[in-house]
Amino acid sequence: MISAQPGSGPTVLRILLGSQLRLLREAAGITREEAGYAIRASGSKISRMELGRVSFKERDIADLLALYGVAETESYALAELAREANTPGWWHKYGGVLPDWFSVYVGLEEACSLLRVYEVQFVPGLLQTAGYARAVVEHRVGLRLARQELLTKPGGPRLWAVVDEAALRRPIGGTEVMREQLERLIEATQEPNITLQVVPFRSGGHAAEAGAFTIMRFPEPDLPDVVYLEQLTSALYLDKRDDVERYTEVMERLSVESESPERSVGILSGMLEGVEGI
Secondary structure, eight states, rough: OOOOOOTTTTHHHHHHHHHHHHHHHHTTOOOOHHHHHHTTOHHHHHHHTTTSOOOOHHHHHHHHHHHHHHHHHHHHHHHHHHHHHHHHTTTGGGTTTOOOOHHHHHHHHTSSSEEEEEESSSSSSOOOHHHHHHHHGGGGHHHHHHHHHGGTTTTTTTTEEEHHHHHSSTTTOOHHHHHHHHHHHHHHSSSSEEEEEOOOOOOOOOOTTOEEEEEEEOTTTOOOOOEEOOOOOEEEEEHHHHHHHHHHHHHHHHHHOOOHHHHHHHHHHHHHHHHHHH
């Protein structure tokens, strides 16, 4: 049986419930098409439900659990989980500027226990100042700043960010914006749940030349790590063990090749002195 941690976001709850529905269906020897027929839908609808990509109707859940022969006590717990999974997340109010493929990420990010990020073009979104975020994406500043609140809330995730020096040298928004952003990064290194490392230019080629990525880890034992790869108009969410292990290996190598957190603070301070001298 799935075990959701307190504070798990609706995205994670949908994934957990969908996974349990799949296991129950397979244990009962029922195909997706047969399950779909039972709830007046298609096999593809069952597939989307089992992947946690759609909300759940209580009637559909009840019909599926009856079809799978699930006991009443277990059915009650799963129905309650379905109700919690259908609760809109705080980011729902940003629907007008939040593409569907990124809303999944925000939902997963909300429920993480550990975020490991590699950035090559920009400062990580969770560490951006309002001015820097505004220079990058004006209409999403509110969303980005709201996301950052998860770093300070009780039970929030650890953030381990590896940032390429190129992202820190790129003059986003001008001198004042970059000065404020560098100060914010230096302050962030003092937070107990934040680790920041810089990949200096002198490192030359390194393990993650293909680009930025994020590895998300969750407190729920039934939920695997997820690798997030953002593209121009879409995103990839990788949870197959081989894919996750490959990206985890790259992240580990990046952490070794990067400057230590202590030396990274020195690099940031040197950059700040350079900006202040302009």
